[in-house]
Amino acid sequence: MVQAHSALDEVNSSGEFKRNDSIFRDFISKDSTQFRPAATRYHLYISYACPWATRCLAVLHMKGLQEVISVSVVHPTWQRTKPDDPEDEHCGWVFADSAKVSAVTSSTGMGSFNIADSTVDHVNSCTTIRELYTIAGDSLGKYTVPILWDKESSTIVNNESAEILRMLNSEFNEWAAHPNLDLYPESMKSAIDAVNEWVYPAINNGVYRCGFALTQPAYDSALEELYSSLDRVEKILSTQRYIAGNVVTEADIRLFMTLIRFDEVYVVYFKTNRKCIREYPNMFNYIKEIFQLPGVSQSINMAHIKTHYFTSHPKLNVYAIIPGGPCIDYSSAHDRGLVVPV
């Protein structure tokens, strides 16, 4: 039987957060017999709160694929996914229908959270992300976004953001408004892979390793690794405009999605408070530059980001109170044009 669980349950006996690998890993490509590139065949399920899902959404907008791949957006506050079954306490992503409800509470009945910018499931009319996994024959029991869905065969093609991002970058150029934008160019593949190799465990997943740790040593070592890697980013950005070189690549989109959530959420919620990102001049200006690239700001919804983290895990924030600050303006001027490449 499938054991429903969430990321909060993925902790080992030392209290360290250990993220399970995604299990739907098919690729859309011209050579695939099952999943060929096509306009309007595929659908993306996202949460605006989720740094993994919004990587994909940012690339969808940057490439100009809005007419090619449709998108549904879950409500930021996790709810009981089987509310009628008292035995099943799983909480996760749900769709909120603004025609039926105007606000939701946390899964334990705290607060009242607006549903602006959330949508229904436009393709399957499901009420939870869990139902989509059931349709696709899931056996793991972890119901994550993003999901790249195939409308033709009614299944999940892929639920790993790093791979979805690559498909959006390269497999839909026939219909893309910006087919020449390549975020994973041949000449930079090894540099990008090398950056992803340390940014993922130490920073992207590193903030979760701090926030979901159940013991002091687990938190301490994740925090150490996080801040030594942030120092490394700051140093690289002092001589290089982008993280893998002097052009924007997927490595920037991946890094940016964690950095833009850092001061607003992680500093408080995940206890990553040794330093804020706005205390690092290069990184702070870099976030603004990436935010201002065409298409990227459409993937950032700070209300959803803050609402999700602070209202979804009663174990971590009993009363679901959302902190008021710091409300940073990422559209203000940046100085990244002044970085002189070495």
Ligand SMILES: N[C@@H](CCC(=O)N[C@@H](CS)C(=O)NCC(=O)O)C(=O)O
């Ligand atoms: N490896 C996945 C991770 C996705 C992921 O963990 N998404 C979170 C949202 S930020 C989620 O949906 N969590 C649901 C849960 O933990 O039950 C990816 O990069 O696509």
